[in-house]
Amino acid sequence: MLGLAASTAEAQNRYAAIAYSKSTGAYGYGNGYPTKEAALARARQECGRSDAKAFRARNSWIALAVSKTGGFGWTQAPTAAAARAGAIRQCRLHSPDARVVVCVSAFR
Numbered sequence: 001m002l003g004l005a006a007s008t009a010e011a012q013n014r015y016a017a018i019a020y021s022k023s024t025g026a027y028g029y030g031n032g033y034p035t036k037e038a039a040l041a042r043a044r045q046e047c048g049r050s051d052a053k054a055f056r057a058r059n060s061w062i063a064l065a066v067s068k069t070g071g072f073g074w075t076q077a078p079t080a081a082a083a084r085a086g087a088i089r090q091c092r093l094h095s096p097d098a099r100v101v102v103c104v105s106a107f108r
Contacts, residue, residue: 013059014032014106014108015031015033015035015036015039015058016032016033016039016056016057016062016104016105017030017033017054017057018062018102019043019044019046019053020074021049021052022070023049023051026048026052027047027066028042028045029043029046029102030042031105031107031108032105032108036056057106060083061077061079061080061083061104061106062074062076062103063076063086063100063102063103065084065088065098065099065101066098066101067092067096067098071098072090073086073087073089073093073094074090075089080105087100087103
């Protein structure tokens with residue numbers, strides 16, 4: 001019975017991902033996917049850069065902030081506002097300026 005409960009819970013999970021290429025500033029995202037692999041693949045495909053780093057979120061929001069000087073930060077959080085604030089905070093650890101370029105929900 002525990003296996004059925006675990007598979008049902010997994011079926012209800014939704015994933016979002018963001019891929020970011022620091023060398024070009026290109027990014028892509030995928031959201032609303034049933035698996036982390038699918039969300040990551042979509043984000044990498046949209047970004048279109050082989051050097052892209054990809055980050056994922058499960059059942060939450062994910063945001064990416066970048067700076068003019070090449071810094072970036074990302075975070076996942078239960079709300080869009082919290083994800084945006086966290087991404088800016090992470091970016092500012094490396095660069096004084098920061099702006100959110102994408103924020104998406106795992107649920108679309």
